[in-house]
Amino acid sequence: MTTLPTRRDEAFRYADLAALEPLWPVSVQDIHVAAGEQGALAVILDGANDAARDIAITLEDGAEFDLRVLNAGSGYGRVAVTVTLGKAAKFHLGAAQIAGGDQTVEIVTQVTHAEPDAVSTQVVRSVLGGHATGTYLGKVAVARGAIGTDGSQSIRAMLLDRTATANARPELEIYADDVKCAHGCAVGELDPQSLFYLAQRGLPPAEAKKLMLQAFIAEAFVGAADEEALTETALKALEAML
Amino acid sequence: MLNIENLSATIADKQILKGLSLTINAGEIHAIMGPNGAGKSTLGYTLGGRPGYEVTGGTATLDGVDLFDLEPHERAAAGLFLGFQYPVEIPGVSFVQFLRESANAQRKARGEAPLSGGEFLKLAKEKAALLRMDMDMLKRPVNVGFSGGEKKRAEMVQMGILDPKLAILDETDSGLDIDALRICGEGINAIMRKADKAVLLITHYQRLLDYVKPDFVHVLAGGRIVRTGGPELALELEEHGYEAVAA
Numbered sequence: 412m413t414t415l416p417t418r419r420d421e422a423f424r425y426a427d428l429a430a431l432e433p434l435w436p437v438s439v440q441d442i443h444v445a446a447g448e449q450g451a452l453a454v455i456l457d458g459a460n461d462a463a464r465d466i467a468i469t470l471e472d473g474a475e476f477d478l479r480v481l482n483a484g485s486g487y488g489r490v491a492v493t494v495t496l497g498k499a500a501k502f503h504l505g506a507a508q509i510a511g512g513d514q515t516v517e518i519v520t521q522v523t524h525a526e527p528d529a530v531s532t533q534v535v536r537s538v539l540g541g542h543a544t545g546t547y548l549g550k551v552a553v554a555r556g557a558i559g560t561d562g563s564q565s566i567r568a569m570l571l572d573r574t575a576t577a578n579a580r581p582e583l584e585i586y587a588d589d590v591k592c593a594h595g596c597a598v599g600e601l602d603p604q605s606l607f608y609l610a611q612r613g614l615p616p617a618e619a620k621k622l623m624l625q626a627f628i629a630e631a632f633v634g635a636a637d638e639e640a641l642t643e644t645a646l647k648a649l650e651a652m653l
Numbered sequence: 654m655l656n657i658e659n660l661s662a663t664i665a666d667k668q669i670l671k672g673l674s675l676t677i678n679a680g681e682i683h684a685i686m687g688p689n690g691a692g693k694s695t696l697g698y699t700l701g702g703r704p705g706y707e708v709t710g711g712t713a714t715l716d717g718v719d720l721f722d723l724e725p726h727e728r729a730a731a732g733l734f735l736g737f738q739y740p741v742e743i744p745g746v747s748f749v750q751f752l753r754e755s756a757n758a759q760r761k762a763r764g765e766a767p768l769s770g771g772e773f774l775k776l777a778k779e780k781a782a783l784l785r786m787d788m789d790m791l792k793r794p795v796n797v798g799f800s801g802g803e804k805k806r807a808e809m810v811q812m813g814i815l816d817p818k819l820a821i822l823d824e825t826d827s828g829l830d831i832d833a834l835r836i837c838g839e840g841i842n843a844i845m846r847k848a849d850k851a852v853l854l855i856t857h858y859q860r861l862l863d864y865v866k867p868d869f870v871h872v873l874a875g876g877r878i879v880r881t882g883g884p885e886l887a888l889e890l891e892e893h894g895y896e897a898v899a900a
Contacts, residue, residue, distance in 0.1 A: 602741075603704055604741050605741050605743050607701075607702075607703050607704060607725060608737065608740070608741040608743070609743070609751065609755070610702075610724070610725035610726040610729070611701050611702075611725055611726075611728075611729055611734075611735050611737075612729060612751070612752070612755035612811065612815065613726050613729035613730055613755040613756070613758045613759035613762070613815065614726055614751075614754060614755050614758050615724075615726050615758060616724075616726070618754060618758060619726075622746050622750070622751060622754065623743065623745075623746060625745075625746075626743070626744065626745025626746045626794075627745065629745060630745070
């Protein structure tokens with residue numbers, strides 16, 4: 412695609428097109444994992460500039476890939492991921508988005524189970540304050556004959572202000588029988604009871620929120636090779652926002 | 654230490670406390686008893702500053718400091734500890750991390766040096782042992798998967814670590830079996846029965862008072878204190894019921 416997309420393109424419906432224009436066209440980063448091999452990648456957007464990434468991952472039979480995303484820069488941040496899974500391949504996405512001000516952040520995934528018995532899991536946690544917009548658009552497509560597929564999407568967003576917006580659209584497109592696909596999606600606010608409990612023990616409001624948000628975000632980074640670095644960078648972004 | 658004068662408070666525009674006055678001096682243990690809906694828990698939450706509890710009249714000072722001028726975390730740093738009737742579960746946040754940060758936030762507010770990791774763990778171990786609580790439980794997320802009794806013992810461990818001047822303990826005895834009741838009672842005595850500290854026990858029953866002997870017992874009914882006496886008043890209540898005694 413060389414022309415700038417419009418909002419009519421489903422994958423760009425909530426994008427910050429003005430911020431995207433100078434970045435366009437976004438070159439695709441191709442990743443190919445051979446049969447039985449394993450790969451991992453951590454994408455961290457934490458700079459001051461607008462950023463967009465487009466990643467295409469092909470997993471051959473029995474290949475595994477662990478992708479972690481921290482979308483926490485101070486401008487527009489977009490991470491698009493297209494994954495094709497071979498027979499009994501495994502893909503995991505653990506992603507966190509942190510945004511405040513007028514920022515737009517988004518994660519757009521298309522995961523195709525092309526062959527039988529592949530497993531994909533996606534965990535996305537967004538923390539949104541101010542007038543920020545955080546979006547997850549994720550489609551899991553199960554091809555004809557891809558029986559034994561196991562695909563799951565767990566999408567949660569925490570709004571720190573009523574003026575922030577979370578969009579979440581987990582989507583399933585299934586052309587095979589005998590598949591297991593689950594998706595869960597929730598948008599909420601920090602529990603005021605818990606915040607009072609923490610405050611009563613002496614934690615100032617910003618510290619109490621940070622502690623709870625840290626736990627929320629941590630779900631995206633559990634088991635990552637660079638779990639500590641990801642968590643630390645996420646914490647800094649949270650601190651900057653609170 | 655705690656001086657409450659003519660306190661009135663509402664929840665969602667419903668008047669719960671109606672001119673409550675109470676003075677607690679350092680070194681004293683007071684018990685507030687009363688029927689359901691009398692306003693006992695409301696008193697604790699109002700003093701702690703829980704959102705939704707609105708003070709509509711009166712004052713409350715802790716060592717001369719106006720509590721209602723302070724945010725909840727500032728009241729904690731000023732020395733107020735509230736033991737919850739239903740301690741909140743917070744998934745993903747470990748007790749150890751939360752308590753160390755809380756203790757150090759309080760110390761910072763008071764201009765004291767923070768506890769190092771080692772100092773904190775030593776303190777936590779000591780207080781956990783006092784309440785016969787396994788240290789491993791404090792590495793778990795706050796109250797998650799704890800039984801009712803474990804939650805209450807964990808509240809007392811927190812009190813021991815945070816070392817408040819005044820503890821308001823809201824039905825610490827509810828949900829406790831006989832052994833846990835004794836352990837909690839002994840914990841309260843060990844931590845708070847001191848010349849420079851004070852306790853306000855909110856309870857329905859005499860049984861906790863067998864372990865933590867109060868100096869004063871008050872009957873709260875209809876949003877104010879209707880009777881005050883010594884420990885014998887609790888026994889009288891147990892025998893005759895609130896209706897007869899408060900009338």
